Amino acid sequence: MKLMKIGIDKIGFATSDLYLDMVDLANARHEDPNKYLIGIGQSKMAVIRPTQDVVTMAAAAAKKIICQEDKEKISYVIFATESGVDNSKSAAIYLADLLGLKLNIRTIEVKQACYGATAALQLAKGYVALNPESKVLVIGADNARYGVKTPGEPTQGGGAIAMIIGSDPKILELENETSAYAKNIMDFWRPLGHSKALVDGKYSSGVYLDFLKNVWDEQLKRTNYQLQDYGALLFHLPYTKMGLKGLRQILQDATAEDSTRLIREFEYARQFNCEVGNLYTGSLYLSFLSLLVNSTSIKSGDRIGFFSYGSGAQAEFFTGILQPDYQKGLAGVDYWAILNKRQSVSVIEYEDLFERHVFDIENIELDYQADKSAFLLAGIHNYKRKYLSR
Template identity: 75%
Template sequence: MKIGIDKIGFATSDLYLDMVDLAKARQVDPNKYLIGIGQNKMAVIRPTQDIVTMAASAANRILTEDDKAKISYVIFATESGIDNSKAAAIYLAKLLGLSKNIRTIEIKQACYGATAALQLAKGYVSLNSTNKVLVLGADNARYGIKTPGEPTQGGGAVAMIVSASPTILELEEQTSAYSEEIMDFWRPLGHSEALVDGKYSSGVYLDFLKKVWGEHIEKAGLQLQDYGALLFHLPYTKMGLKGLRQVIEQGSIADGTRLTREFEYARYFNKEVGNLYTGSLYLSLLSLLANSPTIKSGDRLGLFSYGSGAQAEFFSGILQTNYKDGLVGIDYNDLLARRQSVSVAEYEQFFESHIFDVEKRELEYQNDPADFIFTGVTEYKRKYLSR
């Protein structure tokens, strides 16, 4: 039985900050951001948007009433949790009008979480072939104003429906995972911004990639030429490029040229949005599917997932005949093009206006055009609006 990704959707803020503007404000060469980390723009998240609203928008773009009737499991991956006990999936299920006879959980392991959710969903569908699973990866990547990690911020959500007989990608059985307790990135309880040892984390990323890639091709009996494209977790897109260059050293010049070409299509959306944490790998998948004129059905895609702390996995899937149908006709290039730019001062104001631990606060949301809104907190209870 084929199991995999049936549909995929994406949502982010309607606002962005141009990386050239940020570079000038921080008195650095713009090429440090544009070329050095491979980022053009950074999503700026309104205080009236959070992981729940962005995930709801992403899911709402792909769900039909038939999908809703067949979804029996919602798995929400995030490292931007809004409650220490209550799963974001429960808020989401209500906003989307899903059945109450379902399972709703939240998963955490840094940026790897959505891959854990995907594999859990695959196992569930193998035992419940007529049911579907809704998988979400949503985050607001925050490092702090004027910090070294500031240009690698961003935010948004990716939603995927996992089912039997998938429209987009059949997940193959062979996966390779590696885990080791390290301190390259973490966010202590009570902190709204992450702490990171950036140079160390980049080295660990590449080391883990070497381990899982090597094990994967050995166990699967595959070579570089067997992959139509390689996808990577993209905290910033230059990181994925470094990973790709490490892998293609083993192949021919033709393999390297082909895979580098597809990588450029795969990182386009990420360059325009920034870091999604859990959703970054899957936004790259969406970017490849939406933008590449050369990828085709039957191609094998290799996917490298990494979450600091640290956990990595390499797995693969086969593109299905009508994979474009799984994008449900949404023009994400147009969606990103219609966003509004903000100044550095406006970005800083939005950044400092987010609600974390407050008992009561009402938010002004009239200027937020999104379909799902976080309106504030009363007695520590979060309130949402569906338009």
């Protein structure tokens, strides 16, 4: 009996059309630019307009990959975010409406810091196993905000990843063995009523590496896979230097051949993240997309390892096998062209846009004429968000 393959059939990405150059930010904050360019591994940071939020960015990401056949088969939308727009109503139901999905579907929102999209992915896998003719739309979308002139400022960013999960996937077959680890700690949190996150940065970095060691060691015991069995190892990237620290930890006793290969693939896998900054729930999967687009050496049959981490804290390590038609799952989108068309903003413009972020407002009309995006937040009336699509 042939076992059913379940995994990522398509993947898409969207972010703001604006960015801030990290050299400009460093100069404005009287820092050495290399502190940002090398020390945290970031070159640009997405700047989110007030007329954009996780719903509009998710819709833009999904639109890049969804065809009519997908619309007919999608029966579940799982939206992972820690930048939700309502404490009761899921972002997924706004998204389904914007995309014109059928009405006889399920729509939910999930949350566990930056781990949320992995939770959604695993939920989707289980659903498809029971409903093999159905597809699930999984979203990881966030607006990473720490505040102007805060220690976390250079690790901000934003955007959305959309993935279609189904049987016989074009991109990646998910393997069954995973390892997870959870512990109640306070390394990062955003209390109710706060639009900006609170974080103990140094502590959180240490927890990230501790959790990585735990799930990596557990995965080795469960699978007996060794470094030579991986074509690439991917990491949650709150900033890209953090993933490099994680990889170096794993490679401490590696052969020269394994180190060379896995570091090379990591460099491909962090290129998009360097351009955008932190996506929270979508960061790991943006790195996966970056690998698929930029690597010249990965190939069908390669095993890809994924380390997912969400502060608070939850971690999971899982694996998947790259499929023969993985390039078809990218839907022919030229992401470098999209990133290169973005407009640079000054530090003053970034600070103004940051402070005009819409949060906990009863009534507001937004001027969206300058925003040429396909999906927009036009305003809020009696706390009801009004979205537009073009």
